[in-house]
Amino acid sequence: MSFFALALILTAAFIHAAWNLLLKRAQGGPAFQWLFAVLSVGLYLPAVVVFNWYRPTLLDAKTVAVIMGSSVLHTLYYGVLQRGYRVGDLSLVYPVARGTGPFLATIGAVLILGERPALGVLAGGMLIILGVFVVSGGGVRSRGKGPSRAAVMYGLATGVVIAGYTLWDKNAVSGMAIAPLLLDWGTNCGRAVLLAPVAMRRRRELRTAWLEHRREALGVALLNPLAYVLVLTALRVTPVSHIAPAREVSILIGSLMGVRLLGEGDARVRLLGAASMTLGLFLVMMNGSAH
Secondary structure, three states, X not given: OOHHHHHHHHHHHHHHHHHHHHHHHHOOOHHHHHHHHHHHHHHHXXXXXXXXXXXXXOOOHHHHXXXXXXXXXXXXXXXXXXXXXXXXXHHHHHHHHHHHHHHHHHHHHHHXXXXXXXXXXXXXXXXXXXXXXXXXXXXXXXXXXXXXXXXXXXHHHHHHHHHHHHHHHHHHHHHOOOOHHHHHHHHHHHHHHHHHHHHXXXXXXXXXXXXXXXXXXXXXXXXXXXXXXXXXXXXXHOOHHHXXXXXXXXXXXXXXXXXXXXXXXXXXXXHHHHHHHHHHHHHHHHOOEOO
């Protein structure tokens, strides 16, 4: 992995953990997801206009279909993730989701995209994933109350969707050369359209979300696309089997946020998991891909 790609991924990791903290605090549902999707479309519209001015992009039927497919996957992702945050801790759901996703995405990259990661990359990925489950306390504890199967299941389900959209979007930005900014903005437009009927039926919930959690909504709307555009940019020049595991440094950040800001988890366990993830990240960074 190049240092440029690594810098993008590490920057995205901090931003990603931050918007997940905001999402957890909002405790929102479909109406909140529609709200921050619409806000994202508005906030990034000037950047899209400027980008398209300098680099005009023709949206043919295939491109639109791929963007809409991404919209469906991301709508499902946020829906399952939000549900997980409503029943479990950030420091439980976030690590399980972010750990399952890259593991499955790496397998998919080998089986579907034909990538051949070096043994060092695979070993690093396994260390990162091991660190994930150490950080999550083995995926069975939530605020010391014993097993939280629902939270773990939502975390695992989120991970499956993460793997799906990672492979889909990798093909979009690398195989079809769709600009990351346009892909993410188009995906948010699609989510706004898909969720509009639900949001309109839940006007009271939407109003409450705006009155009580407008800061969180604006924060997610601003930070979420920024983090993912950085990841998509790295995906254009770097194999999925490198990017997916390396992204999981955000687990350390998110878990520490849960411990420090939300009073969750065991700091010592988090540090042990962090050591495993740091070593794994080093192995991913230092090893190239064998094609």
